[in-house]
Amino acid sequence: MNIRRQITVLKNLPSAARQTQIRERFAERPGVSVSGLALEFDVSAMTIRRDLAVLEDQAHIQRTHGGAVLTQRMMLEFDYRGRRENNGAAKKAIAREARKLVQSGQRLILDTGTTTLELAVLLKDALNITVITPSLAVASELQHAPGVEVILLGGVIRRGSPDLTGPATEHCLELFAADLAFQGADGIGLDGAIYNSDLRLARVDKIMRRVATQSCVLADHSKIGQTALARNGTLADVDFFITNTAAPAAILKRFARLGPKIITVKP
């Protein structure tokens, strides 16, 4: 009876919990088998395969026939509070549109943020570009891209945040000149003000726009009308503003009058 209850703990778990459990199996054993896990968690083998496929993307295992083993290469772990993606689809669509602005040979600046991180994913197959970023996540994403040179800005590592800020970042940024800067935002005021939830990030964002010839703000519609701690400028200072069509047309029209080219995407 007791045994049964303990086993039950491993059943009827949400998929993410099951995947975490699978990962922990590697602490005990060097490898796992699909059939064994299927039995253990009382799900079909197909589900385990899908779990392993997810883990292969995220969690550094290597799939084999019949199971998986730990990845060979060594990892450096950086803290990253896995925030919930709020408008994942919109962010991806916005990133796709942003990708179209990029041409071969350009030097880009990529800000911290989930939307810019999505853009980084799409830039993996770019040719001969340089990406300057304060984000360890962006750097991690692009480090293997053959056509991309990654320059990480210096600075203080904020605890629990995968990015760099501070005076050093600002000084470091001043060393560069870029063609195009992509920035996220934690809020866009109805008057077009751009907000960050962190003062240091706001200062960095301001400098990014100065050292880049053109700049582009990426924000899904949920950010519009929101404010946050620090204002880093207004849409009058940027050249492109990309959002999704769920944003009120009247407000976008007002934003357009400030100067930036407004681009909207479907989802």
Place this chain on the structure above:
Amino acid sequence: MNIRRQITVLKNLPSAARQTQIRERFAERPGVSVSGLALEFDVSAMTIRRDLAVLEDQAHIQRTHGGAVLTQRMMLEFDYRGRRENNGAAKKAIAREARKLVQSGQRLILDTGTTTLELAVLLKDALNITVITPSLAVASELQHAPGVEVILLGGVIRRGSPDLTGPATEHCLELFAADLAFQGADGIGLDGAIYNSDLRLARVDKIMRRVATQSCVLADHSKIGQTALARNGTLADVDFFITNTAAPAAILKRFARLGPKIITVKP
């Protein structure tokens, strides 16, 4: 009777109490399911979802399909060709000796390298120090240390190497002043010359010594008598040289005449 009372305790609770209870579930299980909790607390699934949404904001958990799991730190992977540790014991002993040179409140520079990485491990419990480094491995190691502020230098990410180099790194380094710089070396010539196997690292090392009041070179005996591509200076430029006792005493005596304090450790 007892059982009944315990079950009853879980029903008709104010929302905050229920949320606390949910949080405690994570101590027992790897994750919780919406349907299970709904049954357990005798409320609708929607209510549980709202509870989890609240708990998610408090940063403890992460919602998933079907339930929630504890927030997991996402790993940012940086390639790290795990080189074979040649004189692991000697390097650890050298790092222990280097650790003794560090005092609270100091600003340190830690170079790239396996020996300096060992030192980073020992610095985790230091109080109120600042570590400036071009090494992602060092930064990763120290990011959670409460008494350590980590400043990562900017620069180009070398493919397959966990460190930053290039003109940006050099400029960035110039922004700082430190009390003590710790450097590794790929070779120490019999004349006291310090060698790196990478030209860019050599330039960075040279600047490190300039911006630091004192400097310390860490190298096990196998490096003595070796040369490498780039010479970044000589032992006459450094204040401390730490190696292990397997190094020939005659050569160490000659090194001492150049100026640095020579420290040897047993293994």
Place this chain on the structure above:
DNA sequence: AGCTAAACGAACATATTATAACATTTACAC
């Protein structure tokens, strides 16, 4: 090489869960 059993992946069908909007209940002040 050729064979065989196991494992894989794609596509579809099904079941479960999430979200948003609205309806209802509860709690509490007055």
Place this chain on the structure above:
DNA sequence: GTGTAAATGTTATAATATGTTCGTTTAGCT
């Protein structure tokens, strides 16, 4: 009581996860 706000429940629809089937690939064997 009555009004109000917060919490909870309900429903329809969308999104996601899972199971199943089947043709293909793979590992291991002779």
